[in-house]
Structures are given as C-alpha cells and as structure tokens.
Amino acid sequence: MYYDLNKDVFRKRLILEASYKMKIKNKGEEKLINDFLLDLAKSLKMKTINGPFISSATGNAKPIHEGYEGQVVWAESGADIYVWTKYNFLTVDIYSCKDFNTEKTINFIKKYFDIKDFTYKETPDELYRKFENKIELKSTKVKGSGIFAKEEIKKGEILSYVDGQIYFSKKESQINSLVKDHAIPFSKYFYRNSFNSLSVKFNHSCDPNCYIKDLFFVTAMRDIKKGEELTMSYSLFCNSDWQNPEGKCFCKSKKCYGKIVPWRDLTKEDKEKYIPFTADWILFEEMKKNGYLDNLKNSLK
Ligand SMILES: [Zn+2]
Structure with missing residues (x-):
C-alpha cells in the first residue's frame, strides 16, 4: 500500500x-x-x-x-x-x-x-491534506510523542482518519504484534491500522478531548485551544484483551483509571457520559447482550 x-x-x-x-x-x-x-x-x-x-x-x-x-x-x-x-x-x-x-x-x-x-x-491521499492541517506530532517527555493543536479547533471538527490495512482477528493482542504502533478496532473482530495519517499517534487519556466518529474519523469532542495536547480514550473503542505494554496509564488526569481499561471496565458514570463518543460497534454489542434487539423485534411483531 x-x-x-x-x-x-x-x-x-x-x-x-x-x-x-x-x-x-x-x-x-x-x-x-x-x-x-x-x-x-x-x-x-x-x-x-x-x-x-x-x-x-x-x-x-x-x-x-x-x-x-x-x-x-x-x-x-x-x-x-x-x-x-x-x-x-x-x-x-x-x-x-x-x-x-x-x-x-x-x-x-x-x-x-x-x-x-x-x-x-x-x-498522497487528498484526505490527509484536508483533515490534518490543524494538528502536529511533537516529542514529549512523558510519552515520547503526542499530537498537538497547531491552532484553535472547534467541537466536531475532523482532525485525522484511520487509513491503513484492515485485519481480522478474534484476539486484539495478536493484531498488535503484526502492526507498527497499533491498530484500532472498528467492529468486534476487525481492526485497522494507519500508514499515512497521524491517527495512531494520539495518546490515550482517561479524560479525552477527541474520539473516533463513524468508524474511522478522529473528531474533536469539544473546543480545543492552540497548543493543547489532543487525546482519545482508547476505552471508547477497545473492549478486548489488549493491554498497553507498560501496564499503566500516563494521562495524569484527575479521573485516571491507573491503566487503560477496556470499555466494559469503565464506571457506570463514564459509560453514560461517553455514550455519544463510544464506538458504534461497542454500543451495538451491548444492545445485543442486554436483549434490546430482541425486545425491538418482539415489539415490531
Ligand atoms: Zn489515565
């Protein structure tokens, strides 16, 4: 590719x-x-x-x-x-x-x-120029590198996108041994990494300001000031056996979980707060598990 x-x-x-x-x-x-x-x-x-x-x-x-x-x-x-x-x-x-x-x-x-x-x-892919002009990769002391806002960003703006190869696996930990950086799950067993875009360079935070919208688009969750680090909560699109190799979280937010947890281990409060920013496939799996789809089918009979 x-x-x-x-x-x-x-x-x-x-x-x-x-x-x-x-x-x-x-x-x-x-x-x-x-x-x-x-x-x-x-x-x-x-x-x-x-x-x-x-x-x-x-x-x-x-x-x-x-x-x-x-x-x-x-x-x-x-x-x-x-x-x-x-x-x-x-x-x-x-x-x-x-x-x-x-x-x-x-x-x-x-x-x-x-x-x-x-x-x-x-x-190069025209999407890259369209979306990534407000962000930059910079080295940082704590996490090696991170993505920062080059200028003010408004809530809802698309900042990057996941553009790489698609993988299938029942175990996320197996995928991550195959790819540079990491791959992002976008369905229960499907993952996508990134060759060209900066989407896999966003650090995790337990109190994020960006999220992944419509499978592949990294989007601002709120207004972001120039110079602020841009982060995503990996918990909003990961629900598998994956653990970051360091075993702990470096986000330093007041709400830090201490490690990067899968979606199922978020607090009830965070699950509710982040529903609009949670990957569709996780919400769909939850609805299936909770019988929501069966209830819907029965109500349509
Ligand atoms: Zn944290």
Missing part, C-alpha cells in the same frame, strides 16, 4: 484512465495530443518549459502499442498521456509540485476526449 514517506515535500500525482468516445485515428493525430498537453498546462496554470514530445506508431519514435505517447515538462513537474487507439483507451499521468484542483482537471480531460468511463487515483 502506498504511504507518504515525506510529508515536507509537497507533490501531487493524479493518474486517470479512461475509455473515450472521441474519434482518434491511429495515424496523424499528433497535433491533437500536442494541443491537449498545452491546453492542460493552461487549464492547470502550469508553465511549459520543455516539449511537448509526441511519439506515435507512424512517427520516428515508435511506441510498442498502436497509438500515441506524449510528454510535457513543466516548471512545476509535468504530464504524460498514453493513447491506445485500438481500444479507445487512454491514461493521463500528472505530477506536480504545485497544487491543482483534482475535480476541475478530471472534468477538463473528460470534456477534451469525450470520456465515457473513467477511474483515477491521487497520491
């Missing part, structure tokens, strides 16, 4: 593959490909510094497939296009050190070639 190896280097890659309806002959369409690359640069406000270079099955530089290849060099990086005339199929690959609008770019290409069907991939 792809992950962002260097978050300091801004770059964006968009790969689009499409089936087109436009008539492109397998000979003599070099100008079309050339114009597309120049118009693409204009549309994205990039500066062409070299090219475009077009290769075709009938030209001097022959690609091995029937169709065209085009490359253009921009001051901001560049773009490639590959056209398979036999299959009415094309690929556009854009790589840039300057941001550009993904949706507008896709619409531009769709219109240019009268695209019937398309698929695309963008790296």
Whole structure:
C-alpha cells in the first residue's frame, strides 16, 4: 500500500484512465495530443518549459502499442498521456509540485476526449491534506510523542482518519504484534491500522478531548485551544484483551483509571457520559447482550 514517506515535500500525482468516445485515428493525430498537453498546462496554470514530445506508431519514435505517447515538462513537474487507439483507451499521468484542483482537471480531460468511463487515483491521499492541517506530532517527555493543536479547533471538527490495512482477528493482542504502533478496532473482530495519517499517534487519556466518529474519523469532542495536547480514550473503542505494554496509564488526569481499561471496565458514570463518543460497534454489542434487539423485534411483531 502506498504511504507518504515525506510529508515536507509537497507533490501531487493524479493518474486517470479512461475509455473515450472521441474519434482518434491511429495515424496523424499528433497535433491533437500536442494541443491537449498545452491546453492542460493552461487549464492547470502550469508553465511549459520543455516539449511537448509526441511519439506515435507512424512517427520516428515508435511506441510498442498502436497509438500515441506524449510528454510535457513543466516548471512545476509535468504530464504524460498514453493513447491506445485500438481500444479507445487512454491514461493521463500528472505530477506536480504545485497544487491543482483534482475535480476541475478530471472534468477538463473528460470534456477534451469525450470520456465515457473513467477511474483515477491521487497520491498522497487528498484526505490527509484536508483533515490534518490543524494538528502536529511533537516529542514529549512523558510519552515520547503526542499530537498537538497547531491552532484553535472547534467541537466536531475532523482532525485525522484511520487509513491503513484492515485485519481480522478474534484476539486484539495478536493484531498488535503484526502492526507498527497499533491498530484500532472498528467492529468486534476487525481492526485497522494507519500508514499515512497521524491517527495512531494520539495518546490515550482517561479524560479525552477527541474520539473516533463513524468508524474511522478522529473528531474533536469539544473546543480545543492552540497548543493543547489532543487525546482519545482508547476505552471508547477497545473492549478486548489488549493491554498497553507498560501496564499503566500516563494521562495524569484527575479521573485516571491507573491503566487503560477496556470499555466494559469503565464506571457506570463514564459509560453514560461517553455514550455519544463510544464506538458504534461497542454500543451495538451491548444492545445485543442486554436483549434490546430482541425486545425491538418482539415489539415490531
Ligand atoms: Zn489515565
């Protein structure tokens, strides 16, 4: 799986593959490909510094497939296009050190070639930029590192998301021996870790200011001031045999349990207080256990 190896280097890659309806002959369409690359640069406000270079099955530089290849060099990086005339199929690959609008770019290409069907991939993941711009990872004396607010955060704001591989296991302790950091349970036997986002870097607190909403989104539980550490209570999404390796909690809150407890070991008061912030799957398991679903079924008969 792809992950962002260097978050300091801004770059964006968009790969689009499409089936087109436009008539492109397998000979003599070099100008079309050339114009597309120049118009693409204009549309994205990039500066062409070299090219475009077009290769075709009938030209001097022959690609091995029937169709065209085009490359253009921009001051901001560049773009490639590959056209398979036999299959009415094309690929556009854009790589840039300057941001550009993904949706507008896709619409531009769709219109240019009268695209019937398309698929695309963008790296690094656009969600990362959307959500993690208000938080940062910093080293701390007590816990090694933690996530801090770079600016003021409002209640309900999404701050990060769990984006990694999904695992299945009946025992959470087995999963955590397989992954870097830890994986977050999002159903009774399903876990997800994080490659690209900071979601697994939030420290636990028995008195948290963030929680996981809708399976994967780390969300502010209340308004948070600039510079405050952002924490989640692992007890609100863990209910298994897992224990932190140190065996104790370092949160230092007045309400500290002394160790990270599973949801079932929270006090009745905390369970009630944190119902809106508890993982849906834990609440669902509780409802099943307490016969709530049977009662509901009977009442509907
Ligand atoms: Zn604690």
